[in-house]
Amino acid sequence: MNGLPRLIVTLTLITVGAGLLLSLVESVTREPIAEQRRLEILRALQTVLPVFDNSPDADTVELVVGQDKKGRDQMRTFFRGRENGTLSGVAFTVIAPDGYSGNIGMMVGVDPRGTVVGLEILTHAETPGLGDKITRNEFKDQFKGKTLEGVDWRVKKDGGDFDQITGATISPRAVVKAVQQGLQFFLDHQAEVLTP
Amino acid sequence: MSLLKEFRKGLWRENAVFRLLLGLCPTLAVTTSAEHGLGMGFATTFVLVGSNIVVSLLRKAIPSKVRIPAFIVIIASFVTVVQLCMEAYFYDLYKALGIFIPLIVVNCVILGRAEAFASKNRLLPAMADGLGMGTGFTLALFVLGAVRELFGSGTLLGFAVFGAGYQPFLLLILPPGAFIAMGLLLAGMNRFDTNRS
Numbered sequence: 001m002n003g004l005p006r007l008i009v010t011l012t013l014i015t016v017g018a019g020l021l022l023s024l025v026e027s028v029t030r031e032p033i034a035e036q037r038r039l040e041i042l043r044a045l046q047t048v049l050p051v052f053d054n055s056p057d058a059d060t061v062e063l064v065v066g067q068d069k070k071g072r073d074q075m076r077t078f079f080r081g082r083e084n085g086t087l088s089g090v091a092f093t094v095i096a097p098d099g100y101s102g103n104i105g106m107m108v109g110v111d112p113r114g115t116v117v118g119l120e121i122l123t124h125a126e127t128p129g130l131g132d133k134i135t136r137n138e139f140k141d142q143f144k145g146k147t148l149e150g151v152d153w154r155v156k157k158d159g160g161d162f163d164q165i166t167g168a169t170i171s172p173r174a175v176v177k178a179v180q181q182g183l184q185f186f187l188d189h190q191a192e193v194l195t196p
Numbered sequence: 197m198s199l200l201k202e203f204r205k206g207l208w209r210e211n212a213v214f215r216l217l218l219g220l221c222p223t224l225a226v227t228t229s230a231e232h233g234l235g236m237g238f239a240t241t242f243v244l245v246g247s248n249i250v251v252s253l254l255r256k257a258i259p260s261k262v263r264i265p266a267f268i269v270i271i272a273s274f275v276t277v278v279q280l281c282m283e284a285y286f287y288d289l290y291k292a293l294g295i296f297i298p299l300i301v302v303n304c305v306i307l308g309r310a311e312a313f314a315s316k317n318r319l320l321p322a323m324a325d326g327l328g329m330g331t332g333f334t335l336a337l338f339v340l341g342a343v344r345e346l347f348g349s350g351t352l353l354g355f356a357v358f359g360a361g362y363q364p365f366l367l368l369i370l371p372p373g374a375f376i377a378m379g380l381l382l383a384g385m386n387r388f389d390t391n392r393s
């Protein structure tokens with residue numbers, strides 16, 4: 001076998017072999033990968049929610065938050081934590097599109113009346129050493145106990161109530177704004193989120 | 197021992213990063229800490245050894261006209277295996293290295309070794325070559341990552357080295373710091389070699 005047929009047969013055999021290997025590896029790793037992603041959400045939920053004894057990742061409500069560029073609905077998932085069956089808090093993810101470099105994804109936990117219980121930064125690409133201080137507890141903890149009303153949702157540099165970070169105002173500003181909008185959305189749809 | 201020779205050449209004399217200056221994209225991008233450097237190094241070594249073995253075994257079956265696509269398919273398969281395994285078992289490292297895991301496919305060290313060495317040599321030398329080149333690559337990434345982490349964040353492998361009063365030299369963690377640290381290390385190695393000869 002020479003010439004063109006040989007080229008085609010060899011390449012086909014190699015790609016078939018590669019395909020077999022990959023499907024094998026994929027079937028082995030599928031479960032652990034799904035488990036890792038679930039654990040990641042659970043870890044975040046544990047830090048932002050008040051005490052709960054259910055599985056908040058199985059007790060969710062999905063609401064439409066807006067449309068993307070193609071007109072498809074964008075959904076936001078609300079994870080509900082319960083203690084002895086009573087709702088103790090709700091967690092949801094918000095994305096700040098105006099970070100210093102790219103989106104900042106975070107999870108906000110609130111009690112049923114809308115007071116912030118915790119904030120966790122999930123994904124970000126802020127400058128190491130400057131903007132990435134938003135992941136530090138000193139920054140995140142100042143959101144605890146804050147409500148939409150009675151708090152000026154701006155960084156101190158802009159006249160608000162939140163400490164910015166020396167050398168990086170853009171990242172905290174983006175986080176504060178996103179949390180505020182998330183809270184607003186939660187309060188606007190409180191009934192839908194809280195009904196069982 | 198010629199196998200030992202094939203292994204050792206990748207460590208210093210033909211070190212992919214510091215001597216051949218190959219594969220610099222992941223090298224400069226992921227070495228913000230020693231741990232990330234090690235993770236990237238191990239992933240690349242696995243792909244390098246795997247692709248060298250398969251390319252060497254198939255070297256007589258692959259017609260030279262289609263060798264490049266064949267090599268790329270083999271390399272890409274190993275990279276995907278690494279990516280899936282890392283996501284399943286080393287999730288934090290997977291998230292930290294991000295896009296640079298799939299980009300191992302285009303790391304020219306790997307295609308370079310497949311083309312220049314594995315496709316012309318028998319199984320054992322090809323394995324030794326892949327292992328040596330990979331180890332050299334890992335060492336280089338570890339050293340570069342360690343230097344940048346040490347001075348840029350004041351830690352090494354996550355442990356604080358300097359006291360709490362140390363003001364980190366941020367530039368080294370940022371992209372320009374990668375070039376500067378790399379240049380200084382290269383200069384040091386050249387100096388060392390000149391003095392020795």
